[in-house]
Amino acid sequence: MAKGLLIVLSGPSGVGKGTVCSALRQKMPGLTYSVSATTRLPRQGEEHGVNYFFKSKDQFLSMIENDQLLEHAEYVGNYYGTPRDFVEETLEKGQDIILEIEVQGALKVKEKFPEGIFIFLTPPSLEELKDRITGRGTETQATIDHRMSVAVDEINLLKHYDYAVVNDEIDLACKRIESIIIAEHCKVRS
Amino acid sequence: MAKGLLIVLSGPSGVGKGTVCSALRQKMPGLTYSVSATTRLPRQGEEHGVNYFFKSKDQFLSMIENDQLLEHAEYVGNYYGTPRDFVEETLEKGQDIILEIEVQGALKVKEKFPEGIFIFLTPPSLEELKDRITGRGTETQATIDHRMSVAVDEINLLKHYDYAVVNDEIDLACKRIESIIIAEHCKVRS
Structure with missing residues (x-):
């Protein structure tokens, strides 16, 4: 029997981790909560x-x-x-077990449990900003720099994660997380 | 705007790639077919x-x-x-674009397009066999060896793929492939 997966759901304060986790409980009753x-x-x-x-x-x-x-x-x-x-x-x-935790705690879990699946829940505006910053570059450099400086702390932490899930709508965010779990179970591991 | 993903769906002859692809067309009208x-x-x-x-x-x-x-x-x-x-x-x-192709062709695509998402569709019996072979080892070594020799060609190719999807039921297989595509869009790429 294959081992379960440790799913770590994190993200900045106020992004709605708890709400998403409660909705996931309804949608995926087989998932254990830490x-x-x-x-x-x-x-x-x-x-x-x-x-x-x-x-x-x-x-x-x-x-x-x-x-x-x-x-x-x-x-x-x-x-x-x-x-x-x-x-x-x-x-x-x-x-599978899911752990809902703030960003610093998640990174500590990663040190001890690097095989976990680390999901970063983002507010839609951060994602939009990231797209604009990394995207086509039609804005002035000054505007980009300012926005970067606001977002940089969170983006710096995002890179330690495996997945970024936008919490634009709870149902969509849940579907993305469910999809990540299903996909991870299909992954070919060497 | 982010680039789309190249999804390569492959697997042994007779596994049902065409049937699964047709079902996916219904389920994911936004997906382009190569x-x-x-x-x-x-x-x-x-x-x-x-x-x-x-x-x-x-x-x-x-x-x-x-x-x-x-x-x-x-x-x-x-x-x-x-x-x-x-x-x-x-x-x-x-x-996103999906390419349905036999196993050797998929590996050639991988040489030219390593950033593609390579999905190997497996018959349920191969998956069951793999689980048993790599699992708890309650069978005799002779039995395991024999089964390995039958499955080894396909398993050897499977390792070049990113995901293995069991085609036990078409709806389930489609859901797994859809999940892989959604998850890949959430992936944090460095």
């Missing part, structure tokens, strides 16, 4: 192993020390991270 | 530039000499080939 570990206390209705793996700070620090997290970050005084075991066990079962 | 050049005489109802580009033998030999064909072959006394101009003009317009 569950994060956190030191934050559970909120009403949150279940251990479903919403999060809830950990004490000591447990979390020990996971870091034993390389049991693919990435981790601190946010508002709490730790959040991606447990390696859950990802690897899912892949071993031949199931 | 028109072959031939020295064969037009049959009733066949149109120049639609079914084939009809050429005299001298014209065809001159196209070979001037590197105007991505590949060519002789079959039952007539020449057949893929005109480079038609492919390149379509790509320049930003349109």
Whole structure:
């Protein structure tokens, strides 16, 4: 049995990663979603192993020390991270797993898991801008330079990814991500 | 405007390339189909530039000499080939073009057009066999060796391709090919 694929969905803040991921859940029920570990206390209705793996700070620090997290970050005084075991066990079962994560975290996952499929969700305007910048060059150099300087941070990170998916419409973005997953399963690997 | 993609659909004789291509035409009307050049005489109802580009033998030999064909072959006394101009003009317009071709021809196209997307259509049994051969290894070595020797010619060619698509059901095969095309358009190219 072939191993599953690790799909990493990332992109700039506010691009709509969460919304796209929720829509994908509906469209692709066979896809497993990575569950994060956190030191934050559970909120009403949150279940251990479903919403999060809830950990004490000591447990979390020990996971870091034993390389049991693919990435981790601190946010508002709490730790959040991606447990390696859950990802690897899912892949071993031949199931695909998707990880929704911000850009820096995704690049850390790539260091530990270069065989993952890294998808960068972009706002439509960034894509349009990129097309114009790299395209036919009918604008003045000054205009291009200014736009480049605004977009450059994100474009610099995009190059570390395998795919760029424009989030112009949620249905279209989902279809593109589904297509990437299907295509990756057809890929001839040497 | 981004250039279109050259999609090369190939696979062993009898695998159903023509049937899958016809189904794709229905599903993806925006896809252009490569028109072959031939020295064969037009049959009733066949149109120049639609079914084939009809050429005299001298014209065809001159196209070979001037590197105007991505590949060519002789079959039952007539020449057949893929005109480079038609492919390149379509790509320049930003349109994808699909070329349905036998395995040796596809590999010749790859020499001249390595940036093409090479898809190998496989019969389901080959895929199953490959999975078993490369999989968990519960069969005896003798059985594996025998099966390998039957499949080895095709598997040896498969490795030159980017994608393997199983033609188990036409609709599924079409969906996989459509997914590959969508995914390739999302690919981050360095």
